[in-house]
Amino acid sequence: MYLLIPAAGMGRRMGSERNKLLLTLLGKPILAWTLLAAEAADKISWIGIIGQPNDQSDIKAILAELALSLPVQLIMGGETRQESVYNGLQALPDGAERVLIHDGARCLATPQLLNRCGSALLDCSGFIAAVPVKDTIKVVDEVGVIQDTPDRRQLWAAQTPQGFEVKLLKQCHDKGRDLGWEVTDDAALFERCGLAVRIVEGEETNLKVTTPVDLAIAEFILRQRLG
Secondary structure (H helix, E strand, C coil): CCCEEEECCCCCCCCCCCCCHEEECEEEEHHHHHHHHHHHHHCEEEEEEEEHHHHHHHHHHHHHHHHHHHHHHHEECCCCCCHHHHHHCCCCCCCEEEEEEECCCCCCCCCHHHHHHHHHHCCCCCEEEEECCCCCCCCCCCCCCEECCCCCCCEEEEEEEEEEEHHHHHHHHHHHHHCCCCCCCCCHHHHCCCCCEEEECCCCCCCCCCHHHHHHHHHHHHHHHCC
């Protein structure tokens, strides 16, 4: 299974002047933990890291330190996640039929989750990892007044990996570019094109490291795992 890792963002909400994936978590860059999980997943056979030019030397240093057995390709990122994934799709090896897309900032995803997602993609054309919403969700208007309280039994919090048939996802990206769609994940492109997207149950610990609080929580979870 082919894996694309968008890693082209910045760390503004982290209060950092550099790519947050280069920040250290228990002695290793955040990106390194994501790569180690991919390396340990039996279903993953190739990794594409989508990054910005000024991060290339740092990413190469991480790869040299990890000495992964899987083939890894560095891919030029875009100005948005959507553009970055588009670039990643164009860089996939010839013959790639299915692809997993996993945010580099979700560094706590386990190899078991990656394997489960890889298996799920063999039986569907599109899926996302997600977990049921536990909190009551409120829909509010522009001045902060509650308009609705949706039934949380139908609400799931989206995570990554997300997985798709390459041919269909490329078609969705092309249509999105032609029509000027701006989306925050690839599942939204599938949905807008009228294609079904399944849910694969994710992991409660598969958080996205975005803020200093997230980094502290991730450190706690890793310490628990490592004993």
